[in-house]
Amino acid sequence: MAIEPRTRRERITLGVLLSPGLFWLIFFFALPFLLIFIYSFLDRGKFGGLVWEFQFDNYIRFADQLYIRIFIRSIIIAAITTVICLLIGYPMAYWMALQPSRTRNTLLLVIMLPFWTNFVIRTYAWRMILARQGQINQLLIALNIITKENAPTYLNTNGAVILGLIYIWLVAMILACYASITGLDRSLLEAAQDLFANPVRTFFRVTLPLTLPGIISGSILVFVPSFGAFVTPDMLGGGKADMIGNLISQQFGEASDWPFGSAISTILMVVMLFGTLLYFRGLRREKVQS
Amino acid sequence: MTVPAVELVNVIKHFGDVVAVNDVNLKIEDGEFFSLLGPSGCGKTTTLRMIAGLETLTSGEILLRGKAIGQTPAFKRPVNTVFQNYALFPHLTVERNVAFGLEMHKIPKEEIKKRVAEALDMVLMGDLSRRRPNQLSGGQQQRIALARALVNRPEVLLLDEPLGALDLKLRKAMQLELKQLQEQVGITFIYVTHDQEEALTMSDRIAVMDEGKILQIGAPQEIYEHPNTRFVADFIGETNFLEGTVSDINGEAIDVSLDDHTIVKAHSDLSVQKGQKVGVVIRPEKINLASSGMVEGKVLEIIYIGTDTRYVVQLKDNTSITVREQNLNSTQANKYKRGDKVGLNWDPANAQVLKK
Numbered sequence: 001m002a003i004e005p006r007t008r009r010e011r012i013t014l015g016v017l018l019s020p021g022l023f024w025l026i027f028f029f030a031l032p033f034l035l036i037f038i039y040s041f042l043d044r045g046k047f048g049g050l051v052w053e054f055q056f057d058n059y060i061r062f063a064d065q066l067y068i069r070i071f072i073r074s075i076i077i078a079a080i081t082t083v084i085c086l087l088i089g090y091p092m093a094y095w096m097a098l099q100p101s102r103t104r105n106t107l108l109l110v111i112m113l114p115f116w117t118n119f120v121i122r123t124y125a126w127r128m129i130l131a132r133q134g135q136i137n138q139l140l141i142a143l144n145i146i147t148k149e150n151a152p153t154y155l156n157t158n159g160a161v162i163l164g165l166i167y168i169w170l171v172a173m174i175l176a177c178y179a180s181i182t183g184l185d186r187s188l189l190e191a192a193q194d195l196f197a198n199p200v201r202t203f204f205r206v207t208l209p210l211t212l213p214g215i216i217s218g219s220i221l222v223f224v225p226s227f228g229a230f231v232t233p234d235m236l237g238g239g240k241a242d243m244i245g246n247l248i249s250q251q252f253g254e255a256s257d258w259p260f261g262s263a264i265s266t267i268l269m270v271v272m273l274f275g276t277l278l279y280f281r282g283l284r285r286e287k288v289q290s
Numbered sequence: 291m292t293v294p295a296v297e298l299v300n301v302i303k304h305f306g307d308v309v310a311v312n313d314v315n316l317k318i319e320d321g322e323f324f325s326l327l328g329p330s331g332c333g334k335t336t337t338l339r340m341i342a343g344l345e346t347l348t349s350g351e352i353l354l355r356g357k358a359i360g361q362t363p364a365f366k367r368p369v370n371t372v373f374q375n376y377a378l379f380p381h382l383t384v385e386r387n388v389a390f391g392l393e394m395h396k397i398p399k400e401e402i403k404k405r406v407a408e409a410l411d412m413v414l415m416g417d418l419s420r421r422r423p424n425q426l427s428g429g430q431q432q433r434i435a436l437a438r439a440l441v442n443r444p445e446v447l448l449l450d451e452p453l454g455a456l457d458l459k460l461r462k463a464m465q466l467e468l469k470q471l472q473e474q475v476g477i478t479f480i481y482v483t484h485d486q487e488e489a490l491t492m493s494d495r496i497a498v499m500d501e502g503k504i505l506q507i508g509a510p511q512e513i514y515e516h517p518n519t520r521f522v523a524d525f526i527g528e529t530n531f532l533e534g535t536v537s538d539i540n541g542e543a544i545d546v547s548l549d550d551h552t553i554v555k556a557h558s559d560l561s562v563q564k565g566q567k568v569g570v571v572i573r574p575e576k577i578n579l580a581s582s583g584m585v586e587g588k589v590l591e592i593i594y595i596g597t598d599t600r601y602v603v604q605l606k607d608n609t610s611i612t613v614r615e616q617n618l619n620s621t622q623a624n625k626y627k628r629g630d631k632v633g634l635n636w637d638p639a640n641a642q643v644l645k646k
Contacts, residue, residue: 195391
């Protein structure tokens, strides 16, 4: 629905109504991003700080094997996280959507409950569980599967980072899938059965295509923050520039190289933007189809 | 006699404590247009869904051409359904919607194409094959739903109030079209509706249901002219109901004495005894108004409805009787005034005695 202001008065009203949102977008999104974008073309001073000299060096610097490897590793970790979240989240959302409405509300509450605790604290809990003397190893020792001497640590591995990311972002996948599955017209599933589709075919021919928007938005909701994550890899991955988020935070922190950090941020932004654009184009095609 | 297309044997369906279908027995012949008629919640849709396999049976059996299918899952039953809300797949074109059932049977692409085109032509929707369901009107969606079911050449086609969402004019046109289509393809139709007129117009036979039970099965004329219960008489068309006791029996001709000792002449296929409390059912259009008659009363209301005039006549015991007279000439409606004393007469053969 397009809003078309007809009179001067309407135009003013529209401006007033839109101003809080516009203000928010300009001051908290557009301006910071513009700053980062400008910084990315500057040079780093000898003792940190900025030297106002326009150049492309920061972008050229990123094309280094070391950074590309971090970039690719981040994509892989985020992709694995997304796929596992989908494989756990979709069936769970499906099962939830089948429950009577009272049970459903309780389940939603239970799923969101952990969010009342700060996620740094929750991630610390995982540090304890995964540590050499942690609960996992205690259990395995008690079961005589391993001994105290050869107990491994699970911390500071890619696996631990993926686990941490899944733990944080699974709920986003569940909620996105849940929303589209509850919106699915059950009579379509009956129609498919009536037209000789067994349960497996009903799922792949009807349920899956019709809940695809939920899968796509869930995947974006998991992939984007996982790709840029830095707290989780810092706490569970050892924090040695495991992922691109750590690299950026290092540039702004210890390395005091704001221009390079800005360049990496800009690259990250552009990649994400393209991903989202592709997603919206996919959605539009879906809309035309349905 | 040949094997019935569909047979229901002692079919019972419970939803928790609620008995939705209570011991239904039914034989539907091959090629028949059979209607399940009743008010909402009478179990007609549940019965249909059990034949489709979309509901399980609590007990009993369903036979399709003599073969038990009560435990067969829906996707293995050679029956198809036209759903009340059409349930067309929104992500598929009209063509792919219609092809869905054939694709599941892994029929060669060429044949699918041919049969889909035929089915769409049959429902006059050939031009719309590339459209999506949401680009179609209700009537068009209804036709596509019909084509999607018929293209599979099912043993039985199940229709769950398929015309319910259409406006009156379109509904009337579709009634005739559906009936013609059914005669053309020769497939057994089981049609669920709460609209008695729809059932009378289209069906070869009708089963009237209430509270999970079948009250009467018969041809439209039989059900209308010889209802076996007050419920059926009331549900199928307008009706008048008088109460009294049997005062004289002469074969099938019965005299019934009303509470005010007026004797009315009626007819019964059932055996009744003298002194028995009975009801008499008589249709408004079967009553003649005259200055005097078998029963007398005064005109309470006159309603002009174009083709007919409807009179509400109040009897001495305050029972209201509706009479319909055809407007054979333009002044017919002016024959009586409100408050006039009138007599009611009818052919005893048209007044049906019901046991109480």
